[in-house]
Amino acid sequence: MIQPKVLKGFRDSLPRQEIIKKEVIATLEKTFSTYGFVPIDTPALEYTEVLLGKGGGETDKQIFHFLDNGGRDVALRFDLTVPFARFMATHTHHLQLPFKRFHVAKVWRGENPQKGRYREFFQCDFDIVGIDSLQADVEIVTMIHSALVALDVEKFTILLSHRGILNELLASLGVENHSTEILRIIDKISKIGADAVQEQLITLLQDQKTTDTILKYIHSHKDNTPFETLEEMRVLIPSAETHINHLQQLLTYVEHLGIEDRFTIDPSITRGLDYYTGIVYETLLDDLPDIGSICSGGRYNDLASLYTKQHLPGVGASIGLDRLLTALEELDHPLVSELSASDVIIFNQDEELSIHYHKTAHLLRKEGISTLLLLETKKMGPQFKYAQAHHIPYGLYHTEQGQFTLRHLESRTDYPHLKLEDVVEHLKRM
């Protein structure tokens, strides 16, 4: 006998989780489709060199890579951005630019599993590439808004910032040579707090005044409306005018769409990665700010420079699906709490009637009613228990002369003497 164990950091998805996950993904994908975005997929396994570049480095230890039977060095994808860059380089001659795609798929990382972190998890990315226009930024942030509204997540805030403004500030302070480290320190502010950021900046820069100016910038949104924040930035960093105007235009767009309530400016948002060059954003759930950003992204200057000479500027974002699902659970979101796999269960009380049971099930299913049929005759006790375990709201009894009794199981309310069309009508109304 072999022990049926699962690898550390990996997990099965049981029906309840899987139903919720599929519902969330379907809702997101439907939103992306209404925006004219199209889905793609890429192989789970690619050449290691393609995924890691020629260097490798830090990421190297975190990825699953090996020699395949043909001696090729191959690796499981660790994100969806690198395969997308490779995809664009491979297919650019087939694709009309700008190209708007979404990709929801598993990725794998060998990092040490911790609470809420797994070695196999989902990413959900969407990008517009081949265009350097503010309108693309508008479309991405609007789509994030629409996706969360479609999921009935009501209280959220999209925090906007611009990498260019911070870069101008650092240049004006003469510390642009430290910009990567400074960005990473600021990026941690929600985790480590403002005091620790100050401390780390002083340690790095050895200069109180410069540190104070940077802190003033990342706090410029405190007690301000977004438009007031922009005015403070104009005073603090006159050289960043173009970037500040871009942020202002983005806000004007969302105002015209009537969705400005969900947007704010937060200059401490930097997104740690070097990759981003323009407007960047994170999305917090107002009731669960500590869970961190559930959707982050921004503008980048060139997607696929590793693989092609074609310049592919773009803008995109990624939803942390596992984090979002955890949040929905914690918020006791209707999607999670009102879950039922089937609309009705057909009780099986008499083997002689089994053909009738199958006929009834067949007709209900044709009407789109999800019908669980019990496939053996059993006492009612276990049948109720089975229904309860599956959270099924209604049970159906076959009575004499082809009639039916429908029971609402929780309240034990019976609806007797029904014809099949009455059953259909009743269940469709619910």
Place this chain on the structure above:
Amino acid sequence: MIQPKVLKGFRDSLPRQEIIKKEVIATLEKTFSTYGFVPIDTPALEYTEVLLGKGGGETDKQIFHFLDNGGRDVALRFDLTVPFARFMATHTHHLQLPFKRFHVAKVWRGENPQKGRYREFFQCDFDIVGIDSLQADVEIVTMIHSALVALDVEKFTILLSHRGILNELLASLGVENHSTEILRIIDKISKIGADAVQEQLITLLQDQKTTDTILKYIHSHKDNTPFETLEEMRVLIPSAETHINHLQQLLTYVEHLGIEDRFTIDPSITRGLDYYTGIVYETLLDDLPDIGSICSGGRYNDLASLYTKQHLPGVGASIGLDRLLTALEELDHPLVSELSASDVIIFNQDEELSIHYHKTAHLLRKEGISTLLLLETKKMGPQFKYAQAHHIPYGLYHTEQGQFTLRHLESRTDYPHLKLEDVVEHLKRM
């Protein structure tokens, strides 16, 4: 620069293919849900021993396996049946039996790629486990029927057979010790033809009469109705009465459901695997018989005996998703030919109007209309070309005083002087 190449036997899924695949999967999953089946998922990576058992053998070369960073021997799953068996053994105490699940996911095999065979492909499995009842067989074959009807695949035939009947025949002929080889030979009949089967059986059995009887059995459906075939079987193999009755009962059920036209008996169906023990089936597309079975399955005696002492009989089937997708392409199925990613494209003719374009897009999308917005002002030529490349049926012009002209792009029919609500109504009607 790194060459953006994809591994041999792997491939990207471009938007058109991916849209079709998602649509087909969503339709199948919706059907499974109306039957009260629930989805599960399992890790892509498992312990090699869990997937292969302690032996390994032939499959060993075909799977991707390696030592991970922690020195564990791990492998990518090569089917969904073995992980399902492991899943049942892991979670059996949580799950109410019978358990009805579906699982649509990627699997990986290292075999040599040939036409239509890839190293990464999808499987779509559905099973009922923990019950040994003909009613479960009925439900599975009915669900196959419903799934294909839901996909608007009209001409198909589900070929039924029973492993027990053939086993009884072989026992009565005294050749049960060769049953595995005989099953495998018969299983190839659609590929190699009846003459080759005869030849191989004679070579194996060294006996003309035994071979003739086996051939008579596997041809007993020729020129017969299913019920006549059953009668011939009763005469030929009296000892198989129970199994023959089961087949007959299954046919009676599907007759009562009014779907018997799509079912037939074909005793040459054996399903090569040892795993199956009862009724087995394959599904052929009437217009593309040579493509082979698009959905096969049957009853097995014990799912998870490798991992648990709990006896888990069951019945299940698997849809060959890649083969089905190829078939839909070849049949020029409406799903494939009428594909359009967006309902309407908003032409971008004047940068000054861009806020209006976004507002219009936002309102149309709220109505569920898939709207592609061009994000830069361009000449009309490239805009038409972009619309055409995306197979978008309608284009929308913004005209003076907040009015719109909707153009059906292929026929170049214009609908002028519309208000936005007229546009919505028109597009929803289409």
